[in-house]
Amino acid sequence: MKNVRNDTASRLKDPMEMRLGYQLRRASMALMSDLAARLEPLELRPVEATILLLIGSNPGCRQGEIAESLGIKKANMVPLMAALVDSGLVDRARADGRTHALSLTARGAAKVTALNRVLDRHEAVFRSALGSKALAALLQSLVVLRNGER
């Protein structure tokens, strides 16, 4: 016997069980950690993956637009984008004197193809755990939470 207080496994009583924000965060962490592990073979982190997807869907976009869309400060985009350009996945073409038009290179596009396959497999696990009805309701609720916050 390991513990006096509790035969099963000394689990603490959890007062956050009914707290929406807490459960949301823990669920999000579970998915993020699964995703990060699955992206490792592609040598991508989750942020880099979302940036590539965004550029792929919006060729010619600016760095600041991506930052705004992802909720990242523009200052923090600099090293992220530099890494993607350096590894030959993103092309940065001068648009005017202060803006760059971003697009995927051939290697970047191939990476996005592989990436989407990984994402599909990643999501399949969790989608099937929910069922399609609960899944649709969940996605809907998440949008409400994200937009109705203030």
Add this chain to the structure above:
Amino acid sequence: MKNVRNDTASRLKDPMEMRLGYQLRRASMALMSDLAARLEPLELRPVEATILLLIGSNPGCRQGEIAESLGIKKANMVPLMAALVDSGLVDRARADGRTHALSLTARGAAKVTALNRVLDRHEAVFRSALGSKALAALLQSLVVLRNGER
């Protein structure tokens, strides 16, 4: 006119719109940021708040149990707990030579009371945006995602 591509506000097309993990993370961030702002008057960060709640519900628990329950490495609990003890919210009583029994001080208990009021107000905003049926389904789905991850 600000932009050539899009009259409205130059919003990028969002390929992550249907991605569960992404929406989960963004919704979680929205709630976390609202919560952090509401906790500021109490001089608590979200982590500290959850630690206080956990100690309040599990008087006599060990530091390592809290770390495990919250998914925090025990090494990172040290400065967190030290701060809570230093500010007079948590009492650390020697249990045996290597463990401490944690409990709330009177000030800590009062803080938790105020904290629960803040949490209730915080959640009310988001709960009412969803409706009680969607809310119950959401909480259920979050638990499934968190436990069925592997």
Add this chain to the structure above:
DNA sequence: TATTGTTATACTCTATAACTATA
């Protein structure tokens, strides 16, 4: 010998202010 808490440390993420060069 395994466990609890600790130290030291490094790496990532995030936030702010100030700068440049262009528009």
Add this chain to the structure above:
DNA sequence: TATAGTTATAGAGTATAACAATA
């Protein structure tokens, strides 16, 4: 004068390894 991108930097958050005291 405002904007896009950049630099530098500071603060959180998180991860690992190694250690002391104790069980």
